[in-house]
Amino acid sequence: MEPHSQLMVEAPRPWARPLVLVPVFAVVALLGAALPSFSGRATALVLVAGGPLFWLGLSARLPRHRAPRRLPSGAAWWLLPAGVLFAVEATNFLLGSTPDHPTLSQLADIPLAGYPCRAAAYFGWLMAFWGLVRR
Amino acid sequence: MSLARMFAIGAFTLVFVVIGMIEVAARRPGSNIPTLGALCGFVMRYQVRRLPVGRIAVLGFWWWLGWHVFAR
Numbered sequence: 475m476e477p478h479s480q481l482m483v484e485a486p487r488p489w490a491r492p493l494v495l496v497p498v499f500a501v502v503a504l505l506g507a508a509l510p511s512f513s514g515r516a517t518a519l520v521l522v523a524g525g526p527l528f529w530l531g532l533s534a535r536l537p538r539h540r541a542p543r544r545l546p547s548g549a550a551w552w553l554l555p556a557g558v559l560f561a562v563e564a565t566n567f568l569l570g571s572t573p574d575h576p577t578l579s580q581l582a583d584i585p586l587a588g589y590p591c592r593a594a595a596y597f598g599w600l601m602a603f604w605g606l607v608r609r
Numbered sequence: 610m611s612l613a614r615m616f617a618i619g620a621f622t623l624v625f626v627v628i629g630m631i632e633v634a635a636r637r638p639g640s641n642i643p644t645l646g647a648l649c650g651f652v653m654r655y656q657v658r659r660l661p662v663g664r665i666a667v668l669g670f671w672w673w674l675g676w677h678v679f680a681r
Contacts (some may be wrong), residue, residue, distance in 0.1 A: 506679055516680040523672040531668040532661060541650030548635075548642035555627045562620040574613045578621055579677060586678065599675045606671055609652040 490536055499600040501551035523600065531607040537609055 482598050488494070509516035518585060559578075568576035585591045620666030628645070635642040643651070 475644050484611060509679075511679070511681060516675065520672075520676045520680045524675055528668050532664055538649060539646070541654045542643060542647055543654075545643055545648070545651055546641040548640065549648060551631050551642050552645070552648055555624045557632065558620060558627075559624045562624070568618055573637060574611045575658075576617050581618065581621065582678065592679070596675075596679055597665075599671075599678070603668075603671050603675070605646065606649060606653070607654050608669055609646060609667075 487536065495604060496601075499597055499604070503597035503600060504592050506596045507589055524603065527600075527603045527607055536608060541609060 492526055506516065507524070508518045509519060539595050563577055566575040571577045571580055573580075582595075582598070610647070618677040630661060632645055634640055635647075636645040649667055653667050655661075
């Protein structure tokens with residue numbers, strides 16, 4: 475039998491199951507996407523949604539995937555997109571983050587102006603946050 | 610659209626394409642490339658004494674990113 479690379483220490487709690495979390499995240503995303511940027515309510519929802527996730531991620535309340543103790547040499551491949559992303563983002567930021575030199579968040583503002591895309595991105599942010607909590 | 614803007618959009622697109630390609634390569638059997646999740650897990654293991662600096666940094670960055678994108 476092939477050994478598992480990602481072992482769970484214990485079974486997840488009932489409320490931490492996808493059947494519970496996915497609908498909750500979907501509702502938060504649908505609500506959050508309706509809130510305008512630069513509003514107190516939008517900030518409050520990010521704080522209310524992210525706070526418990528941040529706290530859960532730091533606590534030992536949930537089982538985590540087993541992380542590697544050492545990285546294989548192939549990990550260096552990740553430096554390529556990271557380096558290009560940093561270089562382009564930093565250059566455009568230093569050039570004033572103008573329409574001619576847009577940062578990533580400035581470009582993301584265009585699709586995120588639409589509700590469906592904003593809700594999907596919000597949901598993705600929450601799901602990825604959950605994935606990091608379990609790491 | 611200016612050439613500089615086209616270059617920026619092209620570069621960001623290329624970054625995400627490359628990320629996708631590396632992730633696919635990492636998921637192939639026998640690959641010596643870690644997945645993005647495994648890489649995050651490795652970074653999150655980092656501690657200074659008993660302080661989980663890696664976890665605080667990664668989770669804090671992701672929380673900030675959500676605020677930056679959806680609330681700022």
